[in-house]
Amino acid sequence: MNDFRYFRIDQFPEFLKQLMQSGYRVIAPTIDQEAIVYAEIQSIDDMPQGYTDEQKPGYYRLQHTGNQRFFDYAVGPHSWKRYLFPPLQLISTSIKSQDGWTFEDHVDEGEPYAFLGVRACELAAMRIQDRVFLEGSYVDTNYQNRRNASFIVAVNCAVPSANCFCTSMNTGPKCKSGFDIALTELSDGFLMEIGSSLGNEMVTPLGFPSATEEQLTESESISDHATEQIKKTMDTTDLRNRLMGQLEHSHWKEVADRCLSCTNCTMVCPTCFCSHVEEVPDLNQERVDRRKSWDSCFNPGFSKLHGTPVRNDTRSRYRQWLTHKLATWHDQFGESGCVGCGRCITWCPVGIDLTVEVAALCEEEP
Amino acid sequence: MPEKLRLGIFKFASCDGCQLSLLNAEEELLELAELVEFAHFPEASSRIESGPYDLVLIEGSISTPNDLDHIQKIRRQTDTLVTIGACATAGGIQALRNGANHDEFMKLVYPHPEFVQSLATSTPISNHVSVDFELRGCPVDTGQLLQIISDKLHHRKFSVPDHSVCRDCKLQNIVCVSVARGIPCLGPLTQAGCGAICPRFHRGCYGCFGPCHQTNTDGLTDWLIKDGHSSAELIPLFLNVNAEAPEFARTGAQLMRQDSAEGESHE
Numbered sequence: 291m292n293d294f295r296y297f298r299i300d301q302f303p304e305f306l307k308q309l310m311q312s313g314y315r316v317i318a319p320t321i322d323q324e325a326i327v328y329a330e331i332q333s334i335d336d337m338p339q340g341y342t343d344e345q346k347p348g349y350y351r352l353q354h355t356g357n358q359r360f361f362d363y364a365v366g367p368h369s370w371k372r373y374l375f376p377p378l379q380l381i382s383t384s385i386k387s388q389d390g391w392t393f394e395d396h397v398d399e400g401e402p403y404a405f406l407g408v409r410a411c412e413l414a415a416m417r418i419q420d421r422v423f424l425e426g427s428y429v430d431t432n433y434q435n436r437r438n439a440s441f442i443v444a445v446n447c448a449v450p451s452a453n454c455f456c457t458s459m460n461t462g463p464k465c466k467s468g469f470d471i472a473l474t475e476l477s478d479g480f481l482m483e484i485g486s487s488l489g490n491e492m493v494t495p496l497g498f499p500s501a502t503e504e505q506l507t508e509s510e511s512i513s514d515h516a517t518e519q520i521k522k523t524m525d526t527t528d529l530r531n532r533l534m535g536q537l538e539h540s541h542w543k544e545v546a547d548r549c550l551s552c553t554n555c556t557m558v559c560p561t562c563f564c565s566h567v568e569e570v571p572d573l574n575q576e577r578v579d580r581r582k583s584w585d586s587c588f589n590p591g592f593s594k595l596h597g598t599p600v601r602n603d604t605r606s607r608y609r610q611w612l613t614h615k616l617a618t619w620h621d622q623f624g625e626s627g628c629v630g631c632g633r634c635i636t637w638c639p640v641g642i643d644l645t646v647e648v649a650a651l652c653e654e655e656p
Numbered sequence: 657m658p659e660k661l662r663l664g665i666f667k668f669a670s671c672d673g674c675q676l677s678l679l680n681a682e683e684e685l686l687e688l689a690e691l692v693e694f695a696h697f698p699e700a701s702s703r704i705e706s707g708p709y710d711l712v713l714i715e716g717s718i719s720t721p722n723d724l725d726h727i728q729k730i731r732r733q734t735d736t737l738v739t740i741g742a743c744a745t746a747g748g749i750q751a752l753r754n755g756a757n758h759d760e761f762m763k764l765v766y767p768h769p770e771f772v773q774s775l776a777t778s779t780p781i782s783n784h785v786s787v788d789f790e791l792r793g794c795p796v797d798t799g800q801l802l803q804i805i806s807d808k809l810h811h812r813k814f815s816v817p818d819h820s821v822c823r824d825c826k827l828q829n830i831v832c833v834s835v836a837r838g839i840p841c842l843g844p845l846t847q848a849g850c851g852a853i854c855p856r857f858h859r860g861c862y863g864c865f866g867p868c869h870q871t872n873t874d875g876l877t878d879w880l881i882k883d884g885h886s887s888a889e890l891i892p893l894f895l896n897v898n899a900e901a902p903e904f905a906r907t908g909a910q911l912m913r914q915d916s917a918e919g920e921s922h923e
């Protein structure tokens with residue numbers, strides 16, 4: 291049984307100060323460009339207070355709630371993968387000199403980041419990316435360094451969006467593991483669950499009292515209420531086999547007529563991990579940088595073999611994405627690649643909703 | 657030191673903005689001058705040398721009877737010919753006259769149209785001579801321009817990324833203006849290259865780099881119309897600097913037809 295403590299709203303700055311004094315740069319929700327995004331903060335004043343988000347397929351709007359709460363919204367366009375698996379990475383550099391070429395790997399020691407406000411689905415997404423980058427035959431040591439350097443302060447969701455379906459994917463809305471500390475925003479303060487020895491070291495000096503029975507009950511009812519509010523569902527029963535049995539379904543073509551193959555769904559997805567590597571020479575070809583950047587199965591060039599894309603139309607690209615995410619991910623990594631965060635639904639510029647498409651694809655054709 | 661690459665830059669109907677993109681390279685220009693002989697670049701130097709040229713960059717579209725002849729002469733003196741920008745690659749904004757009443761336009765704009773020698777159409781360079789590579793953009797991107805010159809210098813195959821503007825938004829933390837603000841944006845259909853400048857300043861993409869590979873224009877217009885935008889509002893998205901690019905031309909014409917049908921049904 292984890293240790294539970296409590297602190298008042300007016301003690302929130304103390305908690306933040308403790309994170310910073312322990313050497314962490316704190317990344318947390320802030321408002322930028324009309325959305326809640328994850329960026330570095332200096333004080334709790336940089337965090338949104340009294341905001342929520344309205345989300346629908348292809349639609350996101352910030353709204354004022356009229357209260358002063360800190361976390362009454364769901365996930366936005368960013369995910370933590372932006373920090374753990376940055377969109378642009380320098381891998382190595384080659385430099386030509388009189389004695390020939392020298393090659394130097396770029397080592398990322400990992401910035402000490404404290405991620406504040408990580409939701410349950412996002413913890414699940416981190417675990418999925420850990421499996422991809424750390425648990426196969428090839429370990430991405432830069433990812434490992436970034437992961438090891440981070441401190442995780444999770445938050446239990448109180449107000450899910452209409453695109454959330456973590457309950458179907460069994461990832462949320464309550465945080466179960468994978469955090470150093472997990473917070474629940476109560477009516478007058480925060481319940482704090484300590485999930486690791488690192489978390490314990492962090493909060494011990496603060497001397498926050500143990501939580502009372504009432505505070506634990508209030509936290510439970512907030513999570514129960516959040517669960518009840520989640521209306522979107524995806525039937526995952528035998529989903530791998532059901533989808534793989536429908537590879538020639540006519541509905542793939544129907545989705546392809548709407549899909550723009552624009553890559554947004556894969557960019558915002560917290561588990562999508564594809565990248566490409568290119569060599570970038572200077573004018574004189576005396577210095578060549580090897581750079582890695584996010585790529586997507588929706589780019590025609592992504593499946594180029596001998597100069598021609600293997601998946602040469604949107605139908606096959608959408609099918610690749612959906613069947614990898616929900617079906618062949620099981621074959622590759624022993625679990626689903628979707629955590630039910632709903633980002634791909636919200637941030638698709640034409641509002642394509644994978645839960646609706648899955649339901650249509652699993653219907654038998656007449 | 658290997659021999660310098662002989663570079664020629666020629667201009668047809670255009671605004672000079674793409675050539676300026678090369679001059680904007682400031683820092684790299686000196687380095688470039690070590691590797692390249694600017695044999696014909698009137699925008700930058702009055703020293704003009706005749707061909708042959710190893711690499712020619714063409715800005716602008718074919719829009720006068722004189723152009724028809726001039727482009728053939730250039731091609732004959734050129735090893736590798738690359739078009740730069742939307743005008744040279746897709747006819748430019750001036751291609752809006754294609755299919756419209758050219759004489760009427762002339763009368764509206766010029767007091768003495770009889771002195772103006774102009775073709776009824778503005779067409780891409782590739783309609784007239786063979787082109788080795790087309791660099792998109794309005795204007796072109798300085799980095800891509802330098803890369804093309806460097807590719808030629810070092811005998812590499814020309815290539816630029818062909819993904820959508822959306823990927824560049826996401827890579828740079830730009831929040832989608834379409835989803836978060838309801839602004840119609842051409843980014844999902846447009847080839848990247850500009851670094852998503854317009855969305856960065858909270859505007860929809862204008863499609864300067866033209867349609868990306870296998871673009872689904874109907875998918876976007878169907879959604880936007882269902883979302884409450886009128887056909888009239890969407891026409892300028894497509895009939896803009898890349899109006900002659902086939903996918904944009906087709907969609908623009910379709911929206912024009914829908915718009916006049918909507919107009920009639922209101923009468």
Ligand code: SF4
Pocket residue numbers: 555558559560561562615627628629630631632633634635644
């Ligand atoms: S597929 Fe969509 S809902 Fe699932 S994890 Fe990715 S972005 Fe979230």
Ligand code: SF4
Pocket residue numbers: 548549550551552553554555556588637638639640641642
């Ligand atoms: S599903 Fe939506 S976000 Fe994904 S590629 Fe298609 S149009 Fe873009």
Ligand code: SF4
Pocket residue numbers: 554639821822823825826830831832833834835841842843844852855860861
């Ligand atoms: S702002 Fe435009 S280009 Fe950027 S992600 Fe949205 S639709 Fe794509």
